[in-house]
Amino acid sequence: MASEQLADASQKVLKQITSLYESGLNAGGDGKAAAGGIGLLSIANHPALGLGKEIRKPRKKMSVMIIGNHSAGKSSFINWYIGERVCKTGVAIETRGFIFCTSGRRRETLTGDATVRYFDHLADFAAFEGLLPNLFTEVSTSLERSFACVDFVDSPGLVDGDMKYPFPVEDSICWLADHVDLILVFLDPIGQATCRRVLGLVERLNQGSHVEKIHYFMSKADEVESESDRQRVLIQITQNLATRIRNSHAFNLPTFYLPHDDDLPCTIPNAIEDVCKTIDKTIDQTVQKNLRQLRADCDRVISRISEVEVTDAANREANTARTLRGLGLSVATLGALAALATLLAIRAAGALCEPGAPGGACASDAAQRLLLRDAWVEPAFAPLVAAALAAALLLAAAAKVVWRHAPVLSKREQRRLEEFREVARAVARANEALYEAYFSTIASREER
Template identity: 50%
Template sequence: MTKSKHSRLQEEQLAPATEKVLRQITTLYEQGLVGDSPGGSMGLQDIAQSPQLQMTMRKPRKKVSCMVVGNHSAGKSSFINWYIGEGIQKTGVAIETRGFTFVTSGKKRETLTGEATIRFYDFLKDFQQFEGIIPNLFTEISPSKEKNFACVDWIDTPGLVDGEMSYPFDVLKAILWMAEHVDMILIFFDPIGQATCKRTMEVVSALNNYPPAVEKLHYFMSKADAVEKEHDRQRVLIQITQNLATRIRNSHAFNLPTFYIPPEDGSPCPIPNAIEEVCQSVDKSINMTVQRNLRVLKEDCENILARCNKVLADDKQMKAENLSRRMYGILYYLLASLSSCLLVSLVVTRILPSICNVYDEACAHGGVRSLVRISPAVAEHFMFLSTISLVLFGFFMLMGKITWRIKPVFSKRDLKKIDEYRVMTKKIMETEQGLYDEYFKTLGAER
């Protein structure tokens, strides 16, 4: 067994372990530690989006998404078929390559059309903005266990051609939109005529001038066996390189390996084949995705814990402010009561002499006689004093109403929920090291 075949066999054996780590990370976002809590468990996403925390959080995808771009007949569909070991994509027919096709692993062979594909991949929700895309969007599900297919979603893009070939949607804008949402982009160049067609070069230029895509680009010359002579292959490579020179932004890292699909009968071919390099690029992206997802898992747990602490601190401060508002409200209402008592006293003092003229015995009390004596002075300034009292009463009542406006705070049930969220999140965070250990096993490295 050659070294490359032995390496590939090891990677295929470790693929289920890698898939398991990615799936476990996603499960922590969707379901949490199932059965770990007596009251039931919640995923990180539900915890973050709960009414108490109100955070925005997206779960990481459990597969790497790899988009293949190139001119028609560049071998995009053929490579995907070879990678998964199944003729799932039609090849060599221009009309079949006018849309986007997702190729993903599943329990059984199935085909999804546009609407189903949009629902299957939640990140495609905004992809519907491109008029004409839905009828030209498909998903092919395969149970293949070849290579690292369980960890990869392949996206076959429309074949790029010049001339009278028309597309039912804006291909360039659709590819740029997809470039932002995938993990890597493989660009295949056909060595026998269309590699440097105008439309292909426009797409390459646009991708190189689109920041979210630049670091995801990988270039390959496919169908290398279609050019038998070495000097002809070198001439094609030079031609492609010259056309790309002014379009590639990260030219310092530019590399253009040549590959071809190995013959089905296993017959040897004298032409060097870098198809394993394509697979290694995919494997590297898978490993980087695992590391990124583990890092994001830790960061999201830390963000949730920080959010719990913040909302609890804010709630404590809000309760203190509400208490202060109530105290001031009570004070204003007491002042309003005093103002109303003053107004009533003024009215009583104003009309008391008239009452005494009718009921002499009512004025026998010493306090009443005192009020009667000051009644003329009150009568002289009655309108002014009563207006002041009425204004004060209205002012204190209004201030009391305004001040008494308390802000909502957490109930005991809410506080209990937040404590549960903290406990769940800390337990999920504790699983991170175990996931790292599983991931390190997939690398075959000892520590």
């Protein structure tokens, strides 16, 4: 299968994955992503689930950063790959900043601000002082090779000496290294392949978690005159890098050069197809990584919904227990208030039967009975009233605390969660279908 066909299949899968995050499935439920539905992202961002920070949409394309010494042919390689001269090339220091090269509907150049808006993962990248004016995007309509699903990042050439970069060049390359899928290091045989800056940067990148994504190539190999010269330069570069890279035993430095228009024979081996294969392999890996991420995110959403439902059921149960306890305490409060009222009534009856009390109320039976009780209430009246009042107040306060209910989901919210679960399950099924379709594409490619 040609690179373009692979790119076409990969691009479709990558786009569908993004669409499943953004807008879910179409109403027909035929597994095709469509605009207007509920996407995995809006489900993750729903306040009841709170997964907004954990679930992120993968990018629609994979990205390759090319780094290396000045004049190693980084920009020329991108132009050759795309089949269009989007980056400036030449012997002078041509690339002073970062140039993102992406495919789009029309040819255009975006400046720093627009670049940061175009690639939303770059928001923090612009924080490097002096970087924004040196950041550009070249949009090309080319569909050559796998460009439809690859974004290239052309970086400033590295040189030693008095060269002053307008921004912290090593730091910004290291920042980007975290955000790209593949790093190609181009070192040319006649330039400053082993300059201090290149070696320092390679060492830094090897200290991070990027080792697996870095691939080294000796570029412009046609500039060496003979095979023995090529071997000599290879040994020289390898020796210089060996102490700075992890996995140095597996270190490989294929040589390549861009095809010439002239017919001059060149006996130097050209591994330019290996560079393209490395890119295609990373596209494969990116598609598979994104499919795995989608599956994991569906599972995460489904298990979060279950967690929320379990918490809701527990809250309901706790609320019932709280209601019963609250009711008990309220009844006890009423009891304490009744005791207080009784004490006050007894005291009032005693006052009515005082000698000389008006109306002869003491004559009534009820007052007489109360008066009898007053005989033993009277000595402890004040502490008893205080105790009854304190008990009523404490019980009322306790009832108020106990009766405080944990929030529970409304019927509407419960239905919404059910709907979310169905969407996540359908997206997981669509993901399986994408997986199968993609692998059968790969299998048919390998059979040829």
